[in-house]
Amino acid sequence: MPLVKANVIVSDDFVQVADDAPLPDGAILISATRLLADAETILRRNGNTGVVWPNNRSVAELVPYLGRLAVIALVFPTFRDGRAYTQARLLRERYGFEGELRATGQVLRDQFVFMLRSGFDAFDVKKDSDAEAFCQVARRYSVVYQPTGDGRATAHDSRRALQDEDAR
């Protein structure tokens, strides 16, 4: 599955490690259970750590580790299950997570805009054709109606700006 970051397909530096496998050197992606079992040791090792966080677990549990996690991978078991959008916004907007927020699972092109607006910046895209279309799809809407942590100007902001211009 191609990984898309900053609009382009990149290679994944992170190795996903099974719960019972020994931890290799370098950048790893581990499960929530494994992280929480021994977070301090794992986070002290050499190399970046990322966690795959299930969509039915509160992201508030991650708060003590946010500054030391390089990646949080949130899961879309099917594209119809939208819980990870809320998790993403909470991580970015409430808890101030600044690392990579990766969308994994059934990630299709028609979710890209929603994901970007919710704070995701890396996408484990299911289909090659969707990954290739990322850039074009991400720019599909010039107008958004609601404020989120992505800071995009909303329709209302644009209207206000137009009015200010008129007033000048």
Added chain:
Amino acid sequence: MYAYDEIDRAFLSERVSEFRDQVARRLSGELTEDEFKSLRLMNGVYLQLHAYMFRVAIPYGTLSSAQLRRLAAVARKYDRGYGHFTTRQNIQYNWIKLAELPDAMEELAEVGIHAIQTSGNCVRNITADQWSGVTPGEVDDPRIWAEVLRQYTTLHPEFSFLPRKFKIAITASDHDRAAIKIHDIGLKLKRNDEGRLGFEVLVGGGLGRTPFIGKTVNAFVPARDIVSYVEAVLRVYNQCGRRDNIYKARIKILVHELGAEAFARDVEAEWAQIRDSALVVDDDMVADIRSRFSYPDYQELPETPGELVRETDPHFRTWLHNSVAPHKEPGYAIVTLSLKPVGGAPGDATAEQMDAIADLADRYSFGEIRVGHEQNLALPNVAKRDLPALWRALDRIGVATPNVNLVSDIIACPGLDYCSLANARSIPVAQELTRRFADHDLAAMIGRLHINISGCINACGHHHVGHIGILGVEKNGEEFYQITIGGRADEGAVVGTLIGPAVRFTEVADVIEDIVEAYLALRARPDELFIDAVARLGVQPFKERVYATR
């Protein structure tokens, strides 16, 4: 009426081009039907028994004459010359071709109409009292706030894949015409003791397999905070709503399982975090939205003009009494156009009727038309002196049946004639009932009586809250109907009670006649309404009457 600006228009055209791309990918096989399904559903496209069905939103039930004409044009060009108005201020086309859908959408977008979020597990078309802004006694026009919420929920990045669909309705009147208590969120606009504008917020109403009446979770949310409050509700629901069972996924189940108080506490906790954020609805935004609703330039007119007094045709007087309601401006009236002719399919209108109504709206109602959840239309701004002329014109096109709120003003879903989920037909049941109660004097003598028909437990015809509810079920491959009585959808909303075993298709109309006869015999006074008689007597006497001879 709400006028779209450049920004809204740009958005709509981007939406159409996205859908065009999605349809192309489906037709080429790049998207599977399953993948396409949730995309088409977010654009109001269902796969029905015979064809794709296309559901178009009429936000808060307000249309301009130009928009209605365009709905007619789409019916003519892409469908079979008619459309069906639903119980949620939508219009449905039943015979649209997938490949032509993007073009139909583009034509609608030109007049600011769309099908965004008319289906799918997202926040659906926000509905409001169809008399918003013209009925006497409102604290504010609910459409202003429906539009605030419409914009806020449009393609919401966080809430487009909720556990299940999510419906919001708003009213500002004590008499609730928007059925807010059977919505996921019901909003009642009001002023608190200090005179501030705000909302009573009800959550967890809904029909379907497990009907619930919404519960008040906050008695007063200031208007400036309504968006953050709704976001808090949606966020709690998105995280905690059940996704393991489609029949338990609506927010009503979450509210029921947690208890309304615990649910309200969770919402309050979330709300406290986001209340003072960019979600505050500032005065600027409200002023901007308000300024884009055009209100007619009402004249000073007499309350009882000569034209009205002189028109003595008894048919006119009957219609006047039945279909014309008071307006907030003296000399004006709100006129309901019945889409329930004898023998007709409830809520259907032909392209010719739509065009004619659009012309009449231009001539008599400042170019404005309303759509109500009872599946009727309304002209909201008619000068009383024009009523006789308007009545003649409406009568000519078959939308002046004086049966508004009477027994033949039946609410019915499309049922087995169109819908792939149906167990039984709805429309023929409605048609037969309108024939049985075609005599206006009889219907007037019976008085206010709402019959609601759904072709399956999904309850699109709101049968639970009909004064008489008729639900199609299937038994051994045959159509049967369960009858409930005593339901209501207004401010006193309750779910009706089943009177007994289901009856056959051929028996339904007889059973309803029996119930009505029992009521006429049992009512305490001629003005005791059916619904009040049932509340007083319970179902037993009706049950006895229906099953004694069966």
